[in-house]
Structure formats: structure tokens, C-alpha cells
Amino acid sequence: MAIDFIIILTMKNLYSILFISIFFFFSCNKSNKAENGSDKKIKVGVTMLSMQNEFIVNISDEMSKKAEELDVELITVDAEHQPLKQIEQVESFIAQKVDVIIMNPCEVEASSPAVTKALTAKIPIINVNSATTIQPTAFVGSNDVESGRIAMNFIAEKLGGKGNIVMIHGFMGQAAQIQREQGAKEILKKYPNLKLISHQTGEWDRAKSMDLMQNWIQSYGTKINAVFAQNDEMGLGALKALQDAGLKDKVIVVSIDAIADALQAVKKGTLDATVFQNAKQQGAGAIETAVKIVKGQPYEKELMIPFQLVTKENIGKFLK
């Protein structure tokens, strides 16, 4: 207990204090129950990149569902894009002696110390959705490079290997941005007649990429044949700008994530394609792996959930 309080005091952070005090409250309650019960419940600490991102919220929701199903106790916290906060959260999980930690890392490098800390404390840690440089106990997620490849391949096929492309980046320097760009560029290399005429950041934001697309339309007009946006929000922003300019019929728009809005747009035929990253399998897979680790059962060290291309032809599968 004393150590926990010292941690709280050193944080000097209202949010952390709030979060942790709530968890204290809950964990105290729950542990009493567990003592009364016959079997001890598995306790898992989860820290998520940002609960302001729809896809991450989806993963988190899937985890909660799976946890309920397997009778696992979840403590979920939001790192708000801050690696330091994430490390502090993992420290507090260690102090609470959770059975497994699931981390959705904020950064490849900066979130790595959290992995080291958990491993030193002999608490298994699972990375979900994206990676860290230090190898965790297990990884559940998808390879973002692959999503970039799938999206760009679709564009290449549609254009017959020839045409002008613009690319809208996410926040520059984030793992997803780097990997999606890498995947897209691998494909571009194979098609020398596909030209990337411009690429700028839309900061994952719909309004920003709409502004960006409008400006591109000013500068390139009808020269643009296809748009690759690194997430659906930005894809939908670009789509809106193209529709307003009456150019949608002439330009192919592809993005990644398959959020609800994007699926609707694919169904209507306005968005040409999106790439489905399986939040359900990632979330559920993480919880299943956690349970396997605690029970000493064999588990996959790298559970790769494949991406799927979503177009008008197969949209039915994805709409619930």
C-alpha cells in the first residue's frame, strides 16, 4: 500500500490519481469477493493508446466482451497518446499485481520501457495492435505495412498500372503512418507508371484532409486519378472535397480501417475501397492469449490477424 501511495504522489497528475483511486476502489471490492469465491478471477490491466480513436475504442469494446465471456476482470485505462503516461499506468498495474498486462503502445520506442518493467516484475505483457522495440511476452495485431500494400495494390489494379496519385499521411512519425506509407511505396515501386504527384499530412483528421484535398484540386485539377488516405477519416474528408468539386467519378479513393462511416460510403459506392483491420479478432485474441498465458497453456507468440480489402462486391460481409 505504501508504495502505491508514493507512486501516486510522484505522478502529481490529477488524471492518474483519479484513475488509480477508482481502480483502488474497484480492486478492493473485487478482491473481497474473490476471497469469498472458490476460484480466483484472472485480473488483466489494459492501457490503450487513445480512447478518442474509434478503432481503438472498438478493440477495447471487443476485449470487454471477450473478458465477460471468459470471466476475466479488466482494468482499462487511456494513455491519451502519451507514452510517459502509459509507462506510469503499467507501473501502477505492476503495483496492483495484475496477472497480465495488455498494452496498446503509444510509440514504438517510447513505450518500450513499459515492456521491460513488466517483464522484470515477472508479469506477462501482451502488445495489441502495434509493436514496441522490446519484445513483449506476446503480440496480437496486424502488420500495418500489409494494409498499405493492399490499398495501393487496389489502386494500381483499378488504374491499370498508370496514373497520378496523391497520398494523405496520418500524424507524421507515428508507427501506423510510417508503416502504411512503407507498404504503399513498396507497391508504387513495382509500377513505374504510377506517379505519386504529392503527399501531405491530414493529421488523421477529416476536416484537415478535406481542406488539403480542396487545395490539391486547385493545383492539379483533373490530373489526379487516385487518392490514398492512410485512414478512413481522412479518406472521407478527401471524398467530400471531391464530391463538392464534382470530380468523384473521375478519381478513385481508398483508405484504411473500415470504420462504420467508411463501410456506409463503400456500400453507396462513393468510397471505392477501405481495408478492414479486424478489431474484433485483435481484441478477442488479446484476451484469449492472456488467459492462455495465465493458465499455462500453449499460445502463439505472434498472433497475426490478417487485413481484408472491402469493396462494393464484398461489403455485405462487413455490415452487421
Add this chain to the structure above:
Amino acid sequence: MSSNPKNILQVQNLSKSFLGVKALDNIQFDIQKGEVHALMGENGAGKSTFMKILIGLLKPDCGEIIFDGEILKTNNVHENLKKGISMIHQEILFVPELTVAQNIFLGRETNHRNWLNDKAINHKTQELLDLIGLKINAHTKIKKLSIAQMQMIEIAKAISNNAKVIIMDEPTSALSDKEVSMLFKIIKDLKEKGVAIIYISHKMEEIFEITDRITVFRDGNYIDTKNTNELNQNALIALMVGREIGSLFPEKVTFKGEKKTILSVKNFSKKGKFENINFEVLAGEVLGIAGLMGAGRTEIARAIYGLDKYDSGEIILKGDKINIKSPKEAIEKGIGYVSEDRKALGFIPAMSINENISLSSLVNYSKVWFVNSTNEQEATSQLSNDLKIKSTSINQKVMNLSGGNQQKVVIGKVLLTSPSLIILDEPTRGIDIGAKFEIYKLINQLTDKGIAVIMISSELPEILGMSDRILVLSKGKQTALFTKQEATQEKILQYAVN
């Protein structure tokens, strides 16, 4: 003019203009070691420009400054300070959160290895404080000191700079009589040590008490330098304004109308500030309120005007008992207040004369939400003319006016609300003689119209010259109420100290 070896500072043919307007034209000035030399002139005479050039804040267009035998070429405040020219500012510039010692040695707090050396500066500061007879600790934070004490600290700072010339700009404007005599003692000590002091003040008595010579500027020109003992007050004023002024106070006109009671205050109290105050003011009358600093004069005015709360007592305005909670209500009921602290409470510096004058009565010049600027400007320019506010136009910003004209703007703002009672708190503080006379005339015009005036002042001649009756306060209590005929300077002082 050849350089006199006895002169620590000699200025020759100095000129400076701003945007083609001459602020200083061919100025001559000299001061010897151990001399106290008064620099006199009305506001706008060029005194402050001259001071700014001496301390290195401004660069002259032409002319020569010879300091300590060398031609002073720098225009860098820090450089001039090091050479030994210091200035005690009218407005005090300190860092409130730092200690006395840290403020005195601000920018010089390091030893030769660039380490902070608090112990040494505390020690040195304590020596300085003892030297000037100030009984405070070097560790005290500046914010805990009174304005008078801060002024003394400014002087200590100048001494610590080994100043050879100290410029004092209105050093006594915020000091009590006791503190003034302490300051004069320090000035005499400095004189003996050979420090030259350039002394600027509007207070005539001080000039004649403390200075050796007097130089007069007028409209940016050098007028004359005389030994103080060759001049008397009237002769000096004549030099400053360029004409003879018969009397300091205008002829008093008695109000012909019915002398109704406008305001009466009964058992007025506020804990720790004032206690059991009773007085009344009649239409067309000036009630002077005298007392030392801290006697509770301003506090009473603020409470009547709704700026501060009071604990108990009654305010009766024209027969009705009123309870004023804010200046807004006071104005609506016909009470006007001209504060002693013009800068803090009087005007909005970035606004024009027009906008300042109309500020309190803007509702009267508006339809629904919109300001009718034609009517507004008509009213304010009328007042601006009546009050003889010197400006390029009524759209000039008030921050660019002289102190006297700023005060007229504040008075104009109060007048435009057509008050039946005006409280004037130190109405002539920091204002030159010409403007003072105009404000006195204005007070007479007000009473002539049947307006009741309460005038709070620290200057006894003003109180005696202007009031019909005089209320004397001491330590928050009312000690005497004189008629004009009964009152003398000695009597008032006696009851104020009591």
C-alpha cells in the same frame, strides 16, 4: 561656454525633437558636486525628455553632455548607471516578489565568478539601510513595504551604485511629512558626500527648503538659472509660466441659491479604516477633508461612492437614505468621484478623450444598444473646450496627454453625469501650477451652479484656499470641523496629528 572644473555635469546646447516637433531647444544646464539643483517647469516644459537623455534612455539630436570631465557619448541606461548617473523614478519600479537586497542589487547580484551571493548583498544592503536610517530588514520582500519605504529603497539603490548624480523626480509625492523630513536629511548627507542632486518637484516649499540653485525650462527652452535665495515663490512662478500670477487661488464666488443639504453621513464606520464619521455637505459648498496619509480620508470617499463596502452608518442623499453597492449606483444617484489614483481608477489610457469623457454617461448618448456618436462627440467636445483640455483633437488618446489634462478628462467624465455631489480626492496631485489654477477655477464654477463638493487634499494651502468648511481626520476618527474663518494651518495640523 567653457567647462567649469567644479561641475560634475555640464550640458551645452542640447536639442531634441520628436517627429519634427522640438521637445528641447538649445538647453544649458550645469550642476556642481554636493549641489541640490532644482529643475522647474510646467508639464510639457521638457523636464522629462531632458531627464531621459541624461540617464541614457533617449539620444539627443545635438549638443554635448560633459560628465565627470568626459564627454558622455553613450545612450545606454546601464552604461550611464555604471558611470554614476542614477534616477529615482516617480513611478516605482521594483520586482515585488524579491527581497529588498535582491532588488537593490538586481542585475549586479553576482560575485566575480558569476555565482549568486545572497549573503554579501544582504550584508551590504543592511549597511545601506542603516546609513539612510530606514528600519527594515534586507530580507523583507518589496511587496510588504509602503510606497514611502520603497522610495527610500530607490535612494539606497542609487547610493549603492556609487551615484555621482542622482535625479529625483517628484520624490515626495507619496510621502508623509515625517518621511519627507527623513528624505531631506538623507539629501543633506548625500550633499556632504559630494553627490549632486537634480531635484524635480511641484511643491514650492520643498524647492525653497532644500535646493541651492533653480533652473527653469519653459516650452522646451532654457529660461534661466538662479540661486534659490535670490528668488521668491511668485518670482519663480512668473519664470515658469512666463507671466505674473496674482494669487494661487481664484476669487471665491458664493452660491446665491438655496443652501439645501445635499449629502449627510451619520455614524459612518468601517472597521480598521474609519469610525463614527458625521458630516454634511450643502449645495454650492466645498467641504475640505484634511488629515495625514492613512487617516481614512480616501477610504470614506470610496465607501460613499460604492467602491468599497462599509460596516455601519447612514448615507442620506437629498433627504433619502441610500444604500450604494457599486459606483454604477452612485453615478445613477448623482454622486461623482475623482480618485487620488488617476492612473489606476481615473481613465482608460488607450481610449480617446471623447471615449473617456462619455464613459460614465454613455447610456444617455445611446439608443437601445447603439451609441449615437454625433450627440456623444458634441457633448464631449463642448466639455473639452470648457475645461480647456489641450489636445490635437478629442480623438487623441488620453495616455498621450499631460497629467493636468488627464485630470481634466477625469473631471469631465464626472461632470457629464450631471452630479449633484462631486468628491475630489487630491484633485491637483502631480499637476503643474497653471493647470492647478484652472482646476480651482473649475471647482468654483461647480459650486456656483449649486453642486456640492467634497475636496480631500494633503496640501494645506489648497484646503484653506478652497474650502468653506474643513473636516479634520486623524487615524480614522473625526477630530475637528472648522469654518473657513476659524481654520489656520497650525490648527488643522494640530488636530490631524492628534
Add this chain to the structure above:
Amino acid sequence: MLNRLKQYGIFVVFIIICLILSLISNQFFTVSNWTIIITQASINALLAFGVTFVIITGGIDLSLGSMVAVTGVTAAMLAHPDIYPVALPVFAGLISGLLMGVFNGFIITKSKIAPFIVTLGTMTIGRGLALILSKGRPVSNLSDSFNFIGGGDVFGIPFPIIVLILIFAICSITLKKTLLGRYIYAVGGNEQAARASGINVNQVKMAVYSISGLLAGLAGILLTSRITTGQPNAGAGFELDAIAAAVIGGTSTSGGTGTMTGTLVGVLLIGVINNGLDLLNVTSYYQQVVMGIIIIGAVVLDSWNQKSNG
């Protein structure tokens, strides 16, 4: 007169930048591009007008971006097709903005806590509220009539531009011609003197924060309608653009000075730079640096201009 000269300074900077851009890029000086610039700038403009009132009183409003998110989500939730008439989401968006503004004003006047701190608090509260209301997901499927607000046009003029012109006129007249406008300058110029002159300072402060909230509500509706979805994380950092526009336009953060015309020029300057850098295909990394340099440069140039104008 002096005020005019001050505006003139930043206006010159604006013209110079426009001239340079039209020399480098032949797409820049076209009607269609300017339509886009002004449409894109309209949201920042509404926020900047609101915050100009606040800054002139010597305050600051950091909750603008969060208010945009809350009001946008609120409006979006009521703007699904065929449920309510379009007036309802618009009204709800405006009211929610107004309420947040009133809340800011109330806390600031009653508690005497610095506006910086209070609005920093509401900034976080607002962001949380937006996420709670939307459950962390964008609110989409909005009615066509709602989407007209940000996307439609009247006689070929995009609706946001019409809103911009209208609001600019109202704000400008409020500041220049009304009692409130005069009192706003007075409170910012010298709060104590304003009170002593019989101005109800708290009322004035309540008014400016409420206006700021109301305009943020309008901005939130415009943004939501433009991107046809209510985003709980929309508007992050918008407050900084709005404050930058006001400051570039000559509004002093110490209060007492500033004009709506200046702020409008500031808004357009930022819009033109954003647009120009995209047109010139300046890469993302450099865009941020260039933007920062131009902001500082514009203000420095402006202050030189002021000095030489005396």
C-alpha cells in the same frame, strides 16, 4: 486614425504575401481558389471573432476547440434525417455553445480565477463531454438540409462565406458602435477605472465569454455540417489558430486594443498561408516551420510599422 494605421501594417504584410504567392503559383489568384480559402477560413474566423472580444477585455478563451467538438456532436446527434426539423440541431448547437460560454463567464466573474485557468479547465471538460455524448465515435448520417449549412451555396456563394460576412458585420458593429463594444474596450484598457466609471465589469465579462461560446457553437455546426459528421475529437488546437489570428490582426493580449477588421485579416493571412503551402507542395515537415516563421514575421513587421507610424 492611429488604429487605422496599425491595421494598415498587417494589411500590407497580407498583400505582400498574396503577391508573392500569385507570382509563384498561377492557381493562387483565381476566383475558385479564393472561394476555397475563405470557406476554409470561415470556421477559424468565427472562433477568432469571438476570442477577439475576450482578448480585448484582457481575458483568454482556451476552450474554443472543445466547444466546437461538444456543439458539433450535440448538433449531429439531432440532425439525423427525417427526425427533427433542421432548426433543432442548429438551435441545440448554438445553445450548448452559449451555455459553455456562460459557464466560463460565471466561473471567471464569481471566482476571480484567471481566465487562462478556468478555460483550460473547460477545455478538458468539454473534450470529455464530447466523448461522453458520442461514446467516442463519430456521429454520422446527417440530413441533407443540415449538410447544406457547411456545404451548400446560395447564388454560387458557399453558405459558410455568407455566414462569415454576416457574423463579421455583426461583430464589427457590436465592437465599434454599441455600448457593449465601448465597455469591452474600457474593461480591457483599465478594469478598475472601468468599474469606478460605473461599468458593470462582471456583466461585460459574462457577455464576452457568452459571445465566444455562441460563436464556437456556430463554428461547431459549420464544421460538423461541412464534414457531414459530428467528431468528438474535432477542433483540437483550434483555439490557438483563433488566438493567433486575433494577435496577428493587432489585438493586444494585454487587453484594451484590437479590431474585427484586423482579426479578419489575421484569419485570411493564416488561410492564405495554409492554402499557398499546399499549392506549392511544401512538405508537411516544412509547412509547420514556415507557418511559425510567417506568424512571427507578420507580427514583427506590424510592430515596426506601428513604431514608424508613431
